[in-house]
Amino acid sequence: MPSYSPDSLRRWPDVESAELFAIDAADRLLLDESAAARAEAPAGSLVVIGDAYGALTLGAADAGATDIRVHQDLVTGERALEANAERAGLTGAFRSLALAPELITGARVVLLRLPRALDELADIAALIAAHAGPDVVVFAGGRIKHMTVAMNEVLRRSFGSVDVTHARQKSRVLIARGPLAARDPEPRARPQAVPGLEDPITVCAFGGAFAGTSIDIGTRFLLEQLGAPDPDAEGDVIDFGCGTGVVATWLALRHPALSVLATDQSSIAVASARATSEANGVAGRVAVVRDLGLRSRPDASASFIALNPPFHTGAAVADGVAEPMFAEAGRALASGGELWTVWNSPLQYRAALERLVGRTRQVARNAKFTVTVSTRA
Structure with a gap:
């Protein structure tokens, strides 16, 4: 029977080379920081947004999560997740959805790879705040070189509290709780x-x-x-x-x-x-x-x-x-x-x-x- 190993993840059909990886330290830190919350979350209440090639989704599925709702902006990310899941025997653990209320409704835990654009983060945060459960916890992580203090402020517009974890391997996670009143994003x-x-x-x-x-x-x-x-x-x-x-x-x-x-x-x-x-x-x-x-x-x-x-x-x-x-x-x-x-x-x-x-x-x-x-x- 296939087994999952994060080191076996591939980027295909995206560009592949020895210098480009399908998982990084920020993915690993997000999974570690969210482990306790994910273990307590009911089935179907975990949402993953911005998972480049499936590291977050399949890491959570391997730990026991089921009916994970996933949104990836790029088609290449969706195809890579599907291919990596098939090799690992985890195909039925998730479903891919558009960035819309159906993705978020009733979510208790959200894993988010921080986008580099503040406007994109603001849109995602507003959507989560508008449709997730009142006890939702958002774990938003990234590489420190791509993070700014302004990201904390953007999250605070949609959440009552934002905490910052210790850095590890040049990565960090922001943890947001207490969704505030919000409207769906508009262009x-x-x-x-x-x-x-x-x-x-x-x-x-x-x-x-x-x-x-x-x-x-x-x-x-x-x-x-x-x-x-x-x-x-x-x-x-x-x-x-x-x-x-x-x-x-x-x-x-x-x-x-x-x-x-x-x-x-x-x-x-x-x-x-x-x-x-x-x-x-x-x-x-x-x-x-x-x-x-x-x-x-x-x-x-x-x-x-x-x-x-x-x-x-x-x-x-x-x-x-x-x-x-x-x-x-x-x-x-x-x-x-x-x-x-x-x-x-x-x-x-x-x-x-x-x-x-x-x-x-x-x-x-x-x-x-x-x-x-x-x-x-």
Whole structure:
């Protein structure tokens, strides 16, 4: 019969290398600090939020917890948890849910990996305070290098007391009790002028969305150059790795007859992109889906893809993050389809784009970014 070992956890399908780990000291400290509370919690009252690859969920399940409710923002985290659970024989111990009241209702113990964005922490804390039981205890932990005193203050807006544990192996846990009256989080919104449109776009973002209600400079540079999808071409027009949905909304506003598919592996991004499309009156023509790459799209089914790829995984800068996205785009594009990409010039992605997609030409370059268009043969 399979047995669980935290040292056997894998990051797959996320990027894997000898320098990247599926469990760290903060995960171990969270499990140790919460052990007594978890032992007393009734079945079904444990919630885990932000578990990168399953270390918290499976550690708790191995200790006897059942019907654990789990929320992971990234699809890669969910898939890694499922795969790690299957190897350990713990598949039935948890269920994955959206960051919504169903996740939290009746919770007695919450294990939370602290997000780096304070707005994201504020959203999570407010949701817990609004829907957990009055005796809920939240164990929020992270690596000290990623923690700030401001995190304590954010938790105090939603909880009556916040205690701080002793540090261990450069990690620490905040323990919050006494939920205060709170409302479900709503997206923040701000109008932003954009190239090619007379009126500003209202950018909506839940806490933790990349660039928040701003538009990052790479996306702005891409919008300055972005060509028009061929109206006669068959196939999807896709905003790949859509973030808050700025590119998808821009395309729908600039081309009123166009329908756009926006995809991202982040649930925060998907919720933000939906809110952005709704705020700008194009929700009927922008479909937003949470997907691992473009796995839900058939081969050769897209005619036009716009992409601003990340260059990191979680808090770590890592090679190999963008290339799987290029390969997915190349698979999904039909013959003659175009991939428009903006990237940090020092990353020199052109050779990879030529190999994985097709003939690639430079459209524009400034001091920091390069925009290319790759055509599928």
